[in-house]
Amino acid sequence: MTSERRHHGAPALKALVIATLLIGLSAATQAQSLVELYQAAKGFDAAYLSAKAQADSTQYRAAQARGQRLPQVGVKGTVTRQHFDADSSVAGAFPGITTPSGDFAITNKTIALQARQSLYNRGISALIEQADQSLVAAEADLKSAEDDLLVRLSQAYFDVLAAKDVLTTAQANKSALNEQLASAKRNFEVGNATITDTREAQARFDLATAQEIAAANDVTVKG
Incomplete structure (x- = not known):
C-alpha cells in the first residue's frame, strides 16, 4: 500500500516542488512554502484523494446507520x-x-x-457497531495517507533543494574557471604562459562544464 502510494502522483508532486523552488525562495520562506505545498498537494495527489473519498463515504454510511436509532x-x-x-x-x-x-x-x-423510537434493536446496534469500526479504519487510512504524502513531499522538496545547491555551486565553479581559461589564453598570446597552462585551464573548464550538465540533469530527474 505504501509502495503504491509513493509512486502514485509522483510526477505531478515533483512538478509542483520544482516549480516552487525555481521561484528562488529565501531560506526564511522555505518552511512556509513547504506547508503551502502540502496543502496544494492534497488537491491532486491520487493516493490522498482516494483515502479522503473513502473516509468521507464511510463517515456518511456511519451517520446513516446511527440515524436508524433516532425517532x-x-x-x-x-x-x-x-x-x-x-x-x-x-x-x-x-x-x-x-x-x-x-x-x-x-x-x-x-x-x-x-x-x-425503538428502545433496543439488535440488528440496528450491530449495524452501527460495524459502521463505526469501518469509520475508525477509514480514518486511520486517511491519517496514514496524509503522513505518507508529507513524507513524499518533504523528500522531493529537499532532494530538489539539494540538487539546486549542487547546480548553483557547479555554475559558480564553471564561471570562475571560464575566467581562468580566458586569462590563460591571453597570457599565452603575450608569451606569459605556456600552451600546457592553457590546455590545463581548458581541461578544468571542460570538467566544470560536464559537472554543471550533470547537476542540471539531476535537478531535472529529481524535479
Whole structure:
C-alpha cells in the first residue's frame, strides 16, 4: 500500500516542488512554502484523494446507520365529509320550522403527528457497531495517507533543494574557471604562459562544464 502510494502522483508532486523552488525562495520562506505545498498537494495527489473519498463515504454510511436509532416521525391526515338533506335534517331537529330545501355538506380534517423510537434493536446496534469500526479504519487510512504524502513531499522538496545547491555551486565553479581559461589564453598570446597552462585551464573548464550538465540533469530527474 505504501509502495503504491509513493509512486502514485509522483510526477505531478515533483512538478509542483520544482516549480516552487525555481521561484528562488529565501531560506526564511522555505518552511512556509513547504506547508503551502502540502496543502496544494492534497488537491491532486491520487493516493490522498482516494483515502479522503473513502473516509468521507464511510463517515456518511456511519451517520446513516446511527440515524436508524433516532425517532421515526410521521404525519397522518384524514378528511371526512358528511352530506345532509336540509329539509329532513333541520325539520327533524326543529319541528315546525320551515327551511329552504336542498343538500349541504360538512368537511372535517384531522392531522396527527406520530413518533416512534425503538428502545433496543439488535440488528440496528450491530449495524452501527460495524459502521463505526469501518469509520475508525477509514480514518486511520486517511491519517496514514496524509503522513505518507508529507513524507513524499518533504523528500522531493529537499532532494530538489539539494540538487539546486549542487547546480548553483557547479555554475559558480564553471564561471570562475571560464575566467581562468580566458586569462590563460591571453597570457599565452603575450608569451606569459605556456600552451600546457592553457590546455590545463581548458581541461578544468571542460570538467566544470560536464559537472554543471550533470547537476542540471539531476535537478531535472529529481524535479
